[in-house]
Amino acid sequence: MSSTPPEDPQDLSRRGFLQASAAAVGGASALAAALSPLRELDPDDLPSIESFFQKHYREMTAEEREAALERIRESVAKRWEVEAEVSDPSPRDGVEFVYALNVSRCIGCRKCVHACVEENNQSREPELQYIRVLEMPRGTLDVEKSDHHYEREEVPDRGHFYLPVQCHQCADPPCVKVCPVEATWQEPDGITVIDYDWCIGCRYCEAACPYWARRFNYSKPGIDREEVNPDMAYLSNRPRPVGVVEKCTFCLHRTREGRMPACLEACPVGARKFGNVLDPQSEVSWILRTKRVFVLKEDVGTLPRFFYYFDERYPRGGAAPFEEKTGRDAPAGEERR
Amino acid sequence: MRLLLAGLWFALAAWFLLGSSAGREDVLGELARAPKINPLELSTEPLRFPLTDPPHLTLGGVEQRCSDCHDLFSSREPTPTTLLQHRGIVLDHGLNDRCYNCHSNPERTSLVLRDGSEVPFGESTRLCAQCHGTLFRDWERGMHGKTLGSWDPASPDFVRLQCVSCHDPHAPAFESFTPLPGPTPRHPRPQGGRPR
Numbered sequence: 084m085s086s087t088p089p090e091d092p093q094d095l096s097r098r099g100f101l102q103a104s105a106a107a108v109g110g111a112s113a114l115a116a117a118l119s120p121l122r123e124l125d126p127d128d129l130p131s132i133e134s135f136f137q138k139h140y141r142e143m144t145a146e147e148r149e150a151a152l153e154r155i156r157e158s159v160a161k162r163w164e165v166e167a168e169v170s171d172p173s174p175r176d177g178v179e180f181v182y183a184l185n186v187s188r189c190i191g192c193r194k195c196v197h198a199c200v201e202e203n204n205q206s207r208e209p210e211l212q213y214i215r216v217l218e219m220p221r222g223t224l225d226v227e228k229s230d231h232h233y234e235r236e237e238v239p240d241r242g243h244f245y246l247p248v249q250c251h252q253c254a255d256p257p258c259v260k261v262c263p264v265e266a267t268w269q270e271p272d273g274i275t276v277i278d279y280d281w282c283i284g285c286r287y288c289e290a291a292c293p294y295w296a297r298r299f300n301y302s303k304p305g306i307d308r309e310e311v312n313p314d315m316a317y318l319s320n321r322p323r324p325v326g327v328v329e330k331c332t333f334c335l336h337r338t339r340e341g342r343m344p345a346c347l348e349a350c351p352v353g354a355r356k357f358g359n360v361l362d363p364q365s366e367v368s369w370i371l372r373t374k375r376v377f378v379l380k381e382d383v384g385t386l387p388r389f390f391y392y393f394d395e396r397y398p399r400g401g402a403a404p405f406e407e408k409t410g411r412d413a414p415a416g417e418e419r420r
Numbered sequence: 421m422r423l424l425l426a427g428l429w430f431a432l433a434a435w436f437l438l439g440s441s442a443g444r445e446d447v448l449g450e451l452a453r454a455p456k457i458n459p460l461e462l463s464t465e466p467l468r469f470p471l472t473d474p475p476h477l478t479l480g481g482v483e484q485r486c487s488d489c490h491d492l493f494s495s496r497e498p499t500p501t502t503l504l505q506h507r508g509i510v511l512d513h514g515l516n517d518r519c520y521n522c523h524s525n526p527e528r529t530s531l532v533l534r535d536g537s538e539v540p541f542g543e544s545t546r547l548c549a550q551c552h553g554t555l556f557r558d559w560e561r562g563m564h565g566k567t568l569g570s571w572d573p574a575s576p577d578f579v580r581l582q583c584v585s586c587h588d589p590h591a592p593a594f595e596s597f598t599p600l601p602g603p604t605p606r607h608p609r610p611q612g613g614r615p616r
Contacts, residue, residue: 105426112433119436185563193600198462207457210604232605237596310457341570341577348464352594353566353586364573366562374563394564395554 127161139265140278140317148317151280155321159311162322167313169321172339174272180333180388181273181360181367182344183376184247187394188354191216191238191245198349199249202334203320204312206304213331214346215295217246226379248379249346250275250296250331251387258288258297267328273388274333276318284326293383297330333357360388461600464568470584473540474529490528495519512591522547522589548583559583 134154138147152169159167196214205211217229221244229246239245256275259267266281267288289297303325315321316336323329334344338357347355358365367390370376374392476485503509511517524532531539531547539546549556558564562573562580569577583589 102422102426105423105430109426109429109433113429116433116436190594190597191599192597193602194462196603197457197600198464201457201459201462212603215603232602233599234602235599238599239596338571341572341575343568343571348568349462350566351467351586351597353564353581356562356567358562358571362573365571366567366573369561370563373561392563394558 134280137280139281141268152317155315155317159313159315159322163306163308163311165308165311165313167311167315167321169315169317170336171317172336174270174274175339177361178359179273179361180252180338181358181371182252182333182389183356183367183370183374184389184391185354185356185394186244186246186391188352189216189239189245189247190352190354191218191233191240191243192351194349194351195247195346195355198345199331201310202312202337202345203332204304204306204315204322205329206300206306206323207310208305209302211298211300211304211329213296213298213329214247214249217248218243219246246379246391248294248296249389250292250333251294251379251385251389252331252333254386254388255384257291257293257383257385261287261291263287270318270335272339274335275330276332276335277328277330278318279321279323279327279329282327284328286328288328293380293385294387297328299328300325466566466568466581466585468585468588470544470582471541473542475541486528495525509590512593513589516551544584544589545582548589 131154133150137143137151140148143151148171152171155169156167159165159169193216196212196216199205199213200207200211203213205213215231217226217231218233218240219225219229221242226246233240233243252273252275254269254273256269259269259275263285264281264283266283267275267277269275284299286299289299300323304323306322311322312320314336319332319335334342334346338344344355344357347357356366356370358367360367360371362368370392371390374394376390376392378387378390474485474487476483478484511519516522520532522531524530524538527538529541531541531544533539533547534550545556545559555564559580565583566581566586567578568581569575569579572578587594
């Protein structure tokens with residue numbers, strides 16, 4: 084009967100060696116795997132000391148803001164070799180912006196959608212759009228039954244109407260309430276903005292918005308050099324990093340300088356109206372006083388600053404065909420326009 | 421036992437190393453098929469450039485005033501017929517189907533109101549207002565039509581386009597438009613149904 088010799092810690096048995104080396108290899112590869120994202124890291128994506136310690140937009144001094152704008156200019160020049168004019172326009176006193184959209188006129192041509200992408204440096208790859216044009220059957224207002232992927236040879240379609248939806252710049256915005264880091268807030272002129280450098284990408288705001296107005300950058304926004312719009316502002320259309328939320332800002336880099344939003348300028352039928360609701364002579368004030376106006380999802384109580392209105396007429400294309408409205412065949416001679 | 425654990429670790433590590441980036445590229449490829457934005461489709465110019473005073477046409481490369489011809493040739497009393505001249509004009513304006521409802525008869529460089537008073541081409545809005553009163557009221561307040569330049573009525577850049585900057589006075593109804601491409605569906609459109 085042989086007894087195993089007492090194990091000497093100094094001795095290295097064959098089994099012990101194999102076990103230890105396998106554990107070492109496994110541990111080393113696990114470490115390598117954990118560090119593997121570093122292989123994809125572009126040194127340009129690393130924040131500088133200054134941008135790492137950049138404060139919240141509203142806590143920055145004037146000099147710190149100017150330095151932040153300069154950093155944006157530099158990063159744009161580095162990435163696209165484009166000389167950007169990065170501004171930071173302040174809200175004007177006595178101005179509260181309101182949008183109005185004439186549902187009787189909108190034809191669903193989607194020019195506003197594309198003009199917005201072009202103006203606001205939105206990602207082309209992957210695709211990201213602020214405005215969603217909903218096509219709905221005439222006589223209904225059920226967004227659940229709407230279709231924003233409609234493909235038609237020609238618009239408007241006689242049986243449908245069109246309801247473009249973008250950020251409604253609510254007076255009681257749920258997206259602002261849910262942000263855990265106060266990266267989004269409402270400005271005095273009514274525009275809800277985002278500090279893209281403060282956003283942590285939790286997407287609570289995206290879930291809270293009843294109008295599906297917010298978009299998340301799942302990957303680094305892809306824009307070609309010739310597509311970059313050099314007219315930028317800190318709170319609106321400057322390039323966004325991956326992992327942050329963005330949305331319509333009523334083109335504040337344009338509108339705070341008195342210009343019109345890009346979607347309005349592109350509208351071929353004049354369905355879009357924009358202005359200062361505190362000015363009784365503004366176009367939107369007249370619309371709110373005299374037209375039949377409604378807001379989307381009034382029952383959720385967010386008090387949108389985006390209003391839809393009607394004219395005293397049938398929408399373009401005339402009344403809906405009789406059989407679509409009633410489900411019956413039209414009687415003889417019933418031909419309406 | 422420890423060997424088994426180490427092997428598991430090793431396999432896990434290899435999976436992370438080899439599999440981590442391949443899957444992400446597939447997802448991106450799926451999302452990346454967005455149509456190009458065409459700036460030519462997005463002109464912010466008015467749809468039409470109406471005649472300015474004095475009205476003129478370019479014929480054969482030469483600029484002609486209306487009166488250059490119409491002082492020589494008087495036109496027939498108008499009835500709704502096809503014009504032998506001005507063949508580019510299609511008159512499709514509802515009941516308003518006579519040339520001299522809007523154009524002044526001897527004085528061809530101006531338009532005419534119902535009361536016979538003459539209106540220059542640059543003020544054609546007054547002519548439209550005779551029949552389209554409610555629309556004119558809306559247009560005056562900016563509830564109809566298009567405003568460019570500035571949202572502030574007090575701004576010098578504030579420009580409200582005239583009726584004829586968008587509507588062809590001879591055929592005012594808009595043509596149908598071809599819509600620009602919609603957002604790329606994230607999931608294929610189900611048969612006969614709406615995409616999700």
